[in-house]
Amino acid sequence: MLEKFKTYFEPTSNCVPASEEIMKRYKEKVPEVLLDIWKTSGIGKYNDGLIELISPEDFEPNLWIWLGKEFTTYVPFAVTGFGELIYYRKLTETDEDVCMIDIQHRKIEVFTWSMESFFEDFLTSPENRNIWFRQELFEKAISEKGVLLKNEVFTFVPILAIGGAEELQCLQKGSAQVYQELVFQMTS
Secondary structure (H helix, E strand, O other): OOHHHHHHOOEOOOOEOOOHHHHHHHOOOOOHHHHHHHHHOOEEEEHHHOEEEOOHHHHHHHHHHHHOOOOOOEEEEEEEOOOOEEEEEEOOOOOEEEEEEEOOOOEEEEEEOOHHHHHHHHOOOHHHHHHHHOHHHHHHHHHHHOOOOOOEEEEEOOOHHHOOOOOHHHEEEEEHHHHHHHHHHHHO
16 A cells, blocks of 8 residues: 555654554544554654654644634644645545645645555656755755754745745745744734
């Protein structure tokens, strides 16, 4: 399962299997494919943090802030290396999708219509990684500024919405949750 994803995305040493509590809490809320990744490869950074699979409860408050209310069938499960929040939506018994809150541009993007497609097709596309995950800038930032810790991302200073630039000299490290809240407050 997820052979292409596993070929392109290497878990870092900080990845740990999800706790039994997380597995039990989200068993009915997310697809089996995500539960399998949580159980085998673990929660943590992949490709040095280009994407980080997160504990949903750590980011649910931020998801609700950005969406304006709580949705019981939406689950945040990842952040990009620049703080965008990726979440799963169970729309009906048979319909689902994976979305991203583009915090810099205050918009929501629908990436795929299934979790498996997100991991196997979307993430493994070099074009998608460069457009949505800023892979080239991310790799330069890791090389220049060092590795990211758990729930840490590269932040644009100033944020893009108020004049920042997608350039190496405009990046700092910071907490993903704090950055998401700050960008929300500054762009509201």
